[in-house]
Amino acid sequence: MALNSCIRVVFHLVLIVFFLITSLHAQPLEQKINLAYQQFERNPMLKNGIASFTVLDAKTGAVVFSKNGNIGLATASTLKTITSAAAFYILGADYTYQTQLYYTGQIVDSVLTGDIVIKGSGDPSLGSDRFERTKESLLLTQWTHAIVKAGIKKINGSIVGDDLLYGGQKAGPRWIWQDLGSYYGAGISGLNWRENLVDVHIQPGKQVGAATSLRSTVPNVSYLKIVNEATTGSPGSGDKVYPYSAPYSSLIYLRGSYGIDLRKPIQIALPDAAYDAALRLQLNLERQGISVRQPATTGELLKLSGKGVPEEGKTLLIHQSPTLADLVYWFNQKSINLYGESLLMTLAREKGQISDTDEAADILRDFWVTKLGLEKGTIKIFDGSGLSPENRVTTMTMAKILAFIRREPWFTAYYKSIPVYNGMKMKSGTIGGVLGYTGYQKAANGTELVFSLLVNNYEGTAYNMRQQMFKLLNVLK
CATH class of the missing domain: 3.40.710.10 (DD-peptidase/beta-lactamase superfamily)
Structure with missing residues (x-):
């Protein structure tokens, strides 16, 4: 009888639990x-x-x-x-952005007396490695090929990055100062390039609190001055480096800490994406034996000097971005x-x-x-x-x-x-x-x-x- 009583008690408890669970699910x-x-x-x-x-x-x-x-x-x-x-x-x-490559002036005996212009349309993916068709190396190869195909062997002008669609490179006016120089705070331009980012490789010191050293940047942005004030952080502390800069800055400060066990680059905002795009094309042309007489420049820089980007020219190539989707x-x-x-x-x-x-x-x-x-x-x-x-x-x-x-x-x-x-x-x-x-x-x-x-x-x-x-x-x- 005692055993039967225990069984009945256990049975009733099981029923109570079952009804509670069922009730909960039925809510x-x-x-x-x-x-x-x-x-x-x-x-x-x-x-x-x-x-x-x-x-x-x-x-x-x-x-x-x-x-x-x-x-x-x-x-x-x-x-x-x-x-x-x-x-x-x-x-x-299916919307796409169109980036136009064109030249101004005349080509005589393989010499262009004029400029090569990269006219931006606001495409955020130009030069990005997220898509095969937008990669920097592919675009530079295609642009260079188009220039060679046009019979140009020497340029008595500049490579111009036309960034004037939105009035030059800009960052959000309501963004905070600490964010502007970081990869996630990169300003936008009519001519964005490589998602407006630069990889910075830092070497931590031998002990926590020691100074870090700046090893390299990818790509080489030696036209910028980067002042590294970041210190070595404790193991596992990760990347707490903040780059302080803004659109068109030529001076960038790195402040904060970089974990002593960290071995990855930090990303900083590129202050002038259009200039970097024009410079990369110029350097690629020169590697192919095509000389460019004047330094790379941008629409904004030309505007500041009292000049403007030539509106008329002959199209060499139009790059179409991936679709909006x-x-x-x-x-x-x-x-x-x-x-x-x-x-x-x-x-x-x-x-x-x-x-x-x-x-x-x-x-x-x-x-x-x-x-x-x-x-x-x-x-x-x-x-x-x-x-x-x-x-x-x-x-x-x-x-x-x-x-x-x-x-x-x-x-x-x-x-x-x-x-x-x-x-x-x-x-x-x-x-x-x-x-x-x-x-x-x-x-x-x-x-x-x-x-x-x-x-x-x-x-x-x-x-x-x-x-x-x-x-x-x-x-x-």
Whole structure:
């Protein structure tokens, strides 16, 4: 009898546990999200911060859950989701940039009395190694071949990088000084080149705190003066070197620390991409025995000297960029700010306005306000990449945009561009004190969801905050 009693007790306990689990799984999705969010917002890391979380039914647009969904918060790189979506709408998935190589003057006895001009169209991928057709070595070979084919053996002029489409090279006016010289803060130009980056190889000292030494740059940018003040960091501390410069700087300071066990280059922003493109072509021509009489120059430098880029000339070659769909893939997958700012300015130009970044951002905002009937206060942006700490967008607006675009013919290409984190299709965002995730997820009950989660002014490490955010987002699975 005692054994039977024990069996009955165990059986009842098993039933209770079963019904509890069944009840939990049977909870409406909204209730499960609400319980998970309540636990999330009680985290001490948010004691002096704020979080916003919005979840929508992707098919109907109905609100599944929203807390602080109408409060504008800094977005970091989650802003790229709405910049890239607008690019698909305005430019089209098959849009390409055209970079023209032409010459001015006359060719007599294989001597060109004139200039070779590389006319930029704002292509962010020119010279990038992300695509076979855009690689620097291939482009220089093609341009050189086109010049040779035209019968030119000597140039009594210059190689000119025409960067005047947007008034020279510019960085986001709302970006902070510490970011401008870093790879992710590279300014954009009408003639971008090699994603406007330079690799810098640093040798750590023999002990923590010792000075580091500058070994080399790739490519050689000896026309710039790089002052290395970086010190040797502790093992595992990684790259904490900040390059201080800005567009058209000729002096760059490296400050911070470089881990004693680190063996990889740091990347810094190229202050004048158009000049570097013109210089690389000149050097390549000279290696092929074609002399260039005058030094490489740019449209901006010619303008400053009171001259201008010749408007008329004979086309030697037109380089066509990869399609917008291909560019957006890397833009979102690798969160390349240069692509975001280039797309932003292209959108403005397509709308008939060549303007500065602030005005271009207004065009992007107004596009979405009109398209979805949003209130202007729900989307206040100052760039296309999310690097500005002044950007403010509500999670409700971001989620609405992601739900709205699912009906578009280009959505498959857009969806492909969104990275995978925590087993979920979502774009991340990180700047000082800001973390965010925005994307798509199918719930266990089959409901297609779109969501946006932003956290501002959290305490503790970014890693720990991410783990808490993933724990909350897991309830959508």
